[in-house]
Amino acid sequence: MSKSNYKKIILDEKKIPKKWYNIQADLPTPLHPPLNPATNKPAGPEDLAAIFPMNLIEQEVSRERWIDIPEEVLEKYLIWRPSPLYRADALERYLKTPARIYYKNEGVSPACSHKPNTAVAQAYYNKVAGVKRLTTETGAGQWGSALSYACNLFGLECKVYMVRISYDQKPYRKMLMKVWGADCVASPSNDTNFGRSYLKQHPDTPGSLGIAISEAIEDCVTSKDTKYSLGSVLNHVLMHQTIIGLETQEQLKIAEDKADVVIGCVGGGSNFAGMALPFIKDKIYGDKVNVIGVEPTACPTLTRGPFAYDFGDTAATTPLLPMHTLGHDFVPAPIHAGGLRYHGVAPIISRVLLDKLMEARSVDQVTAYKAGVTFARTEGFVPAPETNHAIAIAIEEAIKAREEGKEKTIVMCWSGNGMLDLTGYEKYFSGKLEEYTMSDEEIQKSLASLKGYPKP
Amino acid sequence: MSKSNYKKIILDEKKIPKKWYNIQADLPTPLHPPLNPATNKPAGPEDLAAIFPMNLIEQEVSRERWIDIPEEVLEKYLIWRPSPLYRADALERYLKTPARIYYKNEGVSPACSHKPNTAVAQAYYNKVAGVKRLTTETGAGQWGSALSYACNLFGLECKVYMVRISYDQKPYRKMLMKVWGADCVASPSNDTNFGRSYLKQHPDTPGSLGIAISEAIEDCVTSKDTKYSLGSVLNHVLMHQTIIGLETQEQLKIAEDKADVVIGCVGGGSNFAGMALPFIKDKIYGDKVNVIGVEPTACPTLTRGPFAYDFGDTAATTPLLPMHTLGHDFVPAPIHAGGLRYHGVAPIISRVLLDKLMEARSVDQVTAYKAGVTFARTEGFVPAPETNHAIAIAIEEAIKAREEGKEKTIVMCWSGNGMLDLTGYEKYFSGKLEEYTMSDEEIQKSLASLKGYPKP
Numbered sequence: 001m002s003k004s005n006y007k008k009i010i011l012d013e014k015k016i017p018k019k020w021y022n023i024q025a026d027l028p029t030p031l032h033p034p035l036n037p038a039t040n041k042p043a044g045p046e047d048l049a050a051i052f053p054m055n056l057i058e059q060e061v062s063r064e065r066w067i068d069i070p071e072e073v074l075e076k077y078l079i080w081r082p083s084p085l086y087r088a089d090a091l092e093r094y095l096k097t098p099a100r101i102y103y104k105n106e107g108v109s110p111a112c113s114h115k116p117n118t119a120v121a122q123a124y125y126n127k128v129a130g131v132k133r134l135t136t137e138t139g140a141g142q143w144g145s146a147l148s149y150a151c152n153l154f155g156l157e158c159k160v161y162m163v164r165i166s167y168d169q170k171p172y173r174k175m176l177m178k179v180w181g182a183d184c185v186a187s188p189s190n191d192t193n194f195g196r197s198y199l200k201q202h203p204d205t206p207g208s209l210g211i212a213i214s215e216a217i218e219d220c221v222t223s224k225d226t227k228y229s230l231g232s233v234l235n236h237v238l239m240h241q242t243i244i245g246l247e248t249q250e251q252l253k254i255a256e257d258k259a260d261v262v263i264g265c266v267g268g269g270s271n272f273a274g275m276a277l278p279f280i281k282d283k284i285y286g287d288k289v290n291v292i293g294v295e296p297t298a299c300p301t302l303t304r305g306p307f308a309y310d311f312g313d314t315a316a317t318t319p320l321l322p323m324h325t326l327g328h329d330f331v332p333a334p335i336h337a338g339g340l341r342y343h344g345v346a347p348i349i350s351r352v353l354l355d356k357l358m359e360a361r362s363v364d365q366v367t368a369y370k371a372g373v374t375f376a377r378t379e380g381f382v383p384a385p386e387t388n389h390a391i392a393i394a395i396e397e398a399i400k401a402r403e404e405g406k407e408k409t410i411v412m413c414w415s416g417n418g419m420l421d422l423t424g425y426e427k428y429f430s431g432k433l434e435e436y437t438m439s440d441e442e443i444q445k446s447l448a449s450l451k452g453y454p455k456p
Numbered sequence: 457m458s459k460s461n462y463k464k465i466i467l468d469e470k471k472i473p474k475k476w477y478n479i480q481a482d483l484p485t486p487l488h489p490p491l492n493p494a495t496n497k498p499a500g501p502e503d504l505a506a507i508f509p510m511n512l513i514e515q516e517v518s519r520e521r522w523i524d525i526p527e528e529v530l531e532k533y534l535i536w537r538p539s540p541l542y543r544a545d546a547l548e549r550y551l552k553t554p555a556r557i558y559y560k561n562e563g564v565s566p567a568c569s570h571k572p573n574t575a576v577a578q579a580y581y582n583k584v585a586g587v588k589r590l591t592t593e594t595g596a597g598q599w600g601s602a603l604s605y606a607c608n609l610f611g612l613e614c615k616v617y618m619v620r621i622s623y624d625q626k627p628y629r630k631m632l633m634k635v636w637g638a639d640c641v642a643s644p645s646n647d648t649n650f651g652r653s654y655l656k657q658h659p660d661t662p663g664s665l666g667i668a669i670s671e672a673i674e675d676c677v678t679s680k681d682t683k684y685s686l687g688s689v690l691n692h693v694l695m696h697q698t699i700i701g702l703e704t705q706e707q708l709k710i711a712e713d714k715a716d717v718v719i720g721c722v723g724g725g726s727n728f729a730g731m732a733l734p735f736i737k738d739k740i741y742g743d744k745v746n747v748i749g750v751e752p753t754a755c756p757t758l759t760r761g762p763f764a765y766d767f768g769d770t771a772a773t774t775p776l777l778p779m780h781t782l783g784h785d786f787v788p789a790p791i792h793a794g795g796l797r798y799h800g801v802a803p804i805i806s807r808v809l810l811d812k813l814m815e816a817r818s819v820d821q822v823t824a825y826k827a828g829v830t831f832a833r834t835e836g837f838v839p840a841p842e843t844n845h846a847i848a849i850a851i852e853e854a855i856k857a858r859e860e861g862k863e864k865t866i867v868m869c870w871s872g873n874g875m876l877d878l879t880g881y882e883k884y885f886s887g888k889l890e891e892y893t894m895s896d897e898e899i900q901k902s903l904a905s906l907k908g909y910p911k912p
Binding site: 010013079171172176178179181373380381420422423426 | 462463464466469534536564568605608627631632634635636637832835836838876881882885
């Protein structure tokens with residue numbers, strides 16, 4: 001139970017935060033601008049206008065500290081928000097730790113993850129801008145299902161290009177998209193020029209996120225009333241997620257507690273940012289909270305990737321973004337945490353790391369699954385493979401507190417539940433789960449694609 | 457929004473009901489006793505003692521109106537309870553109905569359904585009675601996963617015999633059981649005499665619930681410190697579920713509303729009873745609420761089955777139970793709502809129907825899925841196939857209210873989410889879902905197995 005003796009700390013619907021937090025107002029060092037790769041000059045709004053509506057482009061570059069959440073978005077948020085903040089007291093007892101562990105359960109959304117926080121906002125702003133249809137790509141399907149859900153809420157059409165190997169191996173998520181009325185096709189598909197030509201050359205390709213992005217963007221720029229939507233990395237996407245951390249801060253007040261350690265897993269950076277940025281704001285203004293981002297050893301962008309200008313996509317079509325990256329050619333090992341398999345990290349997170357406002361750690365997937373099983377067998381809920389990375393470090397911190405004999409408050413973002421990702425657990429139990437830690441040679445090789453671009 | 461203008465009506469943890477409601481105290485006509493099939497005499501506690509602990513047998517026959525929920529069970533309930541009561545305002549707007557529709561979201565439990573309400577209680581009482589291990593059977597896997605979850609919470613071993621065809625076709629639920637530490641085998645298995653001999657004769661059998669029950673009971677009676685656990689039908693199981701309706705009544709008070717119609721889907725009867733019995737209590741004492749149980753046309757026990765003494769299992773090993781039944785040999789068509797494929801209905805529900813304290817309706821699965829898709833596309837959450845049956849009638853009642861121009865409050869039990877049952881939706885969209893309505897000849901044929909047993 002929390003200090004206030006509740007298992008779940010519930011924030012009243014009427015007290016849901018009414019604004020998102022935009023850390024660009026408080027960053028000690030401003031972000032480097034994205035660059036137009038043709039000119040190497042800062043990319044302007046016009047470089048993005050073909051694929052995003054102007055209201056979202058404005059959010060992308062805004063330096064306003066607080067951005068009002070529109071009434072229409074708040075109304076949809078109430079379907080699952082405020083999400084409960086749980087005290088993980090059973091896990092604490094199991095670990096015999098004096099630490100208090102809290103987890104923010106983002107698995108309660110209809111799509112079972114934090115992704116709808118931005119999907120709903122993006123669908124709304126596109127709707128307002130007169131857009132009738134959104135395209136996107138998806139790997140394992142978390143983002144595709146979240147955007148399908150959000151488009152359905154606002155009456156937009158939605159087309160999802162899903163990496164073929166996931167489309168074939170993870171049929172549940174594509175069914176979920178269909179339930180919400182979206183059109184989901186395996187990528188490469190016959191629906192775009194790029195897809196058709198790629199298929200002709202490689203009829204047996206398993207597909208890749210890079211190919212899927214290229215198809216989604218081609219579809220966007222060649223279709224009427226259509227824009228493109230991205231589920232992570234960009235500034236406005238991270239900002240939409242800050243509702244997670246803002247709610248958590250209110251809930252900790254109710255629990256009469258204060259975070260000493262804040263933990264989230266990091267892929268593109270959206271769930272981590274959502275939890276962490278409001279706490280990093282406090283840190284900028286003098287608070288001592290320790291904020292930890294956790295990535296897989298199979299994709300160690302924050303812990304081993306340089307800060308460089310790189311493309312957001314594999315096909316090298318986006319503006320150059322200033323970020324910690326392993327190079328846009330990098331194809332991460334096939335770990336089950338599909339949401340953490342991204343070659344770069346959001347510019348905001350990269351900046352925050354450079355300015356020592358957070359700490360980065362990496363965890364191999366066997367350790368992550370072990371932590372997930374410990375969680376499921378103590379707290380009950382089965383975590384997503386991505387979430388397991390955050391849990392592993394929360395457990396590590398709780399054990400450290402025990403060894404040091406220190407009381408401590410640990411808060412983690414429980415980014416989603418694992419109901420549609422149970423196969424990784426099966427492999428874990430059968431001993432067939434691989435560890436995947438990158439060697440220095442592999443890292444050096446993967447960084448080759450960064451050569452020849454400007455340095456930030 | 458509800459009358460009190462909330463999307464979700466949340467009951468404070470401190471106000472969770474502390475007692476279960478036992479309708480045996482209030483039934484206008486007492487239940488017929490179960491009979492020992494060897495003697496045709498009322499079965500006593502000793503007939504059940506080989507497979508159930510005495511504390512649960514006492515609950516089975518108790519006439520106390522209120523039974524204290526043990527502290528240890530309440531503590532576990534708080535992991536997901538009180539569950540939210542949602543106002544389905546988006547569905548209402550879509551239907552243009554003056555009715556207010558509420559749904560009680562039992563999908564928020566770690567196992568995604570209402571089943572843990574009794575699983576946790578049963579695991580606790582077995583633990584207290586010194587039992588170290590529970591056996592059970594499961595069809596699609598909802599009950600098996602709920603009991604695995606509950607046994608893990610109380611440190612009991614758990615062995616689940618899962619019908620082979622489901623074991624092969626629905627791999628996610630068996631993985632879930634493993635995450636919670638249970639041992640799940642395909643039935644018939646090589647772990648019991650009955651299983652081995654059945655396999656020898658029918659090596660390619662898809663298995664059946666009847667075979668799985670026989671294996672679970674054999675394992676129970678031949679193993680040390682082991683008891684058997686059932687997920688529906690029995691009086692104590694239904695009583696544990698009444699926490700659903702009791703919470704709902706408190707939440708309706710918060711919403712300043714009152715139920716005119718209460719709806720739940722019916723298989724063995726546990727989720728329906730959980731929601732309905734506290735409202736039926738009010739009806740017994742003069743309230744006008746209309747309580748509707750909804751079953752599939754493929755398994756119309758309440759609407760077309762006679763009230764008779766019949767076995768609870770296909771292998772004819774249990775005491776004879778007084779219930780609406782289609783005969784213990786009846787094998788329902790393979791509808792996706794696996795939880796509604798049971799040849800009989802709980803004696804308590806059968807009694808309540810005979811005494812006209814409820815109404816029974818049936819819905820074919822295509823209509824049910826259509827309702828489920830309407831729900832998912834308005835309210836967001838994707839319902840389980842069982843739940844879709846309740847939704848279909850809620851929609852029917854809401855449309856009736858519109859046609860009659862009447863305000864009305866409709867409350868339904870949303871028994872679980874459909875995240876692990878998405879294949880049925882896929883079939884629905886591809887037009888391959890079959891309707892399955894039984895003919896009179898089929899009913900007559902299936903009733904043959906009732907001949908030769910005493911009449912209630």
